Amino acid sequence: MQLKVRPAEDCHYDLVSLGEVMLRLDPGEGRIRTTRQFRAWEGGGEYNVARGLRKCFGMRTGVVTAFADNDVGRLVEDFILQGGVDTSLIRWVKYDGIGRTVRNGLNFTERGFGLRGAVGCSDRGLTAASQLKPEDIDWEHLFGKLGVRWLHTGGIFASLSATTPETVVAAVECAKKHGTIVSYDLNYRPSLWEGIGGKNKAQEVNRAIAKSVDVMIGNEEDFTACLGLEVEGVDENLGNIDVENFKRMIEKAVAEFPNFVATATTLREVHTATVNDWSAIVWYDGKFYESRSYPKLEIMDRVGGGDSFASGLIYGLLTTGDGQKAVDYGAAHGALAMTTPGDTSMATVKEVEKLMGGGGARVVR
Template sequence: MSQPLSIKAADRCQFDLVSLGEVMIRLDPGETRIRTARQFHVWEGGGEYNVARGLRRCFGLRTGLVSAFADNEIGRLAEDLILQGGVDMSFVKWMPYDGLGRTIRNGLNFTERGFGIRGAVGCSDRGLTAASQLKAGDVDWELLFGELGVRWFHTGGIYAALSDSTPEVVIEAVQCAKKHGTVVSYDLNYRPSLWKGIGGHAKAQQVNREIAKCVDVMIGNEEDFTACLGLDVEGVDENIRGIDVGSFKRMIEKAVAEFPNFLATGTTLREVHTATVNDWSAIVWYDGKFYESNDYPKLEIMDRVGGGDSFASGLIYGFLNTGDPAKAVNYGAAHGALAMTTPGDTTMVTVEEVEKIIAGGGARVVR
């Protein structure tokens, strides 16, 4: 049986959490489609970054970002958006722009939300990005983890899949974090479109299984655990519907048996009825036991992108603030549910709203 998480005291660390990942400019056509849009709303977003921003804006914790940008107007737009979110950028690297984007650029992410029977669509334009060109040795991890101090470090499979060099950056980071007693979480976040450019499914398993050796809290859904760690979920059809929770729990038990360093695992359970109506809940395994969140059946969704990242930030907050896995899974599920009621990748809610939902509060007008 695993041992409970050991989290550094806040007064010993400059940061409560630091995330490693790429941040893209998200261009959102609103209620229309990418292919027919005449204007876009602009947000910033990235799987790993969204966790840091959620912990800062919703939960009030001290968070930072490790990433890189090409130093041009698009990069500075991302900077402005990130700073509005309150996330520290001291460990962001600015790379000289070549004037055209032949060798370096910043990523764009066109995302339409979907409605009813029409699913959400994402179209990323992220080749040759600055963040994907970070290499082992580019970041002073000893300064970050050894001198300044970080209570929790978060990264994930999206960043690990961006290039031939980013897996080494992730491995270097998680090893240093573990050396200095920082809790490490990792969201598997399997994206076959990313992995196919650097070795495909076999490479995804090779890289993620190596990273998994240094992970304390592993986050992912049933497809993630299967594709990235080679663990199967019984009772799941090809469309990932109708999940049998008992079979899923057996898969998690298999995962923690194979990776005894996992002190906790967390996953969301989603059944998609339509793009705008999902069943939503979450499960956490911790110290040999499973903890299930409140259920949110027929959850009405405005924008599903970032729901899983908001689950992760709520889960982490619950562990940092309470140490109680039953509370942590409910913070995660409620925060993820609320985040999907607003546009953009990142949260627009408060901790008071999250706690109201956990306590069973309804949607009556607040005056």
């Protein structure tokens, strides 16, 4: 079974993402606990996909999210505008002056180096996005009148509060009603699920949403924690990964969720924070496709690598319908995204296709 994508001319958007966008504050090469300055970026697991598809691949994208209407929210909006993602779907919530009832999310991020791993320290309680409810968005207008070819959302947004899973379900159900493809990145974050029921709640929510997903994305920890599907032969540090074990896990997933048309997984073995083995596999239309491998890939900033994989994968599926090209676009885009700072990709489609074709790092003049 192949994906049946709506024609571009019938839709206002190629892709819309649903999720929270935070202000990322980065101490650069230093530590959060000792820095005297931060570099500001925007970022969010679901949004990063829309941004990558727009900025690298030139597709028409928008983001459904919410901000407290203050200068921090407007700063993040400015970043989104710079990334070319449509902001007309953002819900603005009146700010109370000090954040008693509504705030904007902050994400402090250390890149890591060598034996010191990357660290994320989020400050996202009571955020406007976490308080989104199904009725806050006119889904019929978005999917029915405007038209969307692809909806992307994920487990980060679904884990933010009691209402965000309901909001995901409302969006997914309306999207499916109007023929929109739905992708979902499990993106398991223990710190987010811990406050609302832990792994049991994560599995309850994600397994319910999974029944309506066309393209499921996640790594080994995601599939285990969120869907209860074990990967054989993976140690507690998620090392020594065998591709065949992944294939068996994905076969279990598509047997349990026959609605999955495609399932994608990145394969990362961490030697140090700055040296990883990187590749990906995709199951699509009944076949497995493996990307080119990127052994000993040198990492500048690993945060957002999986999101850039997802945007490359979606681009490949939207434009070619070819599983091999899709996984190659995803793996190459994710690899390039991790060579630059920030959550989002700075790559061009020309650079992605050069890397897919075996191009190296020789100077370009």
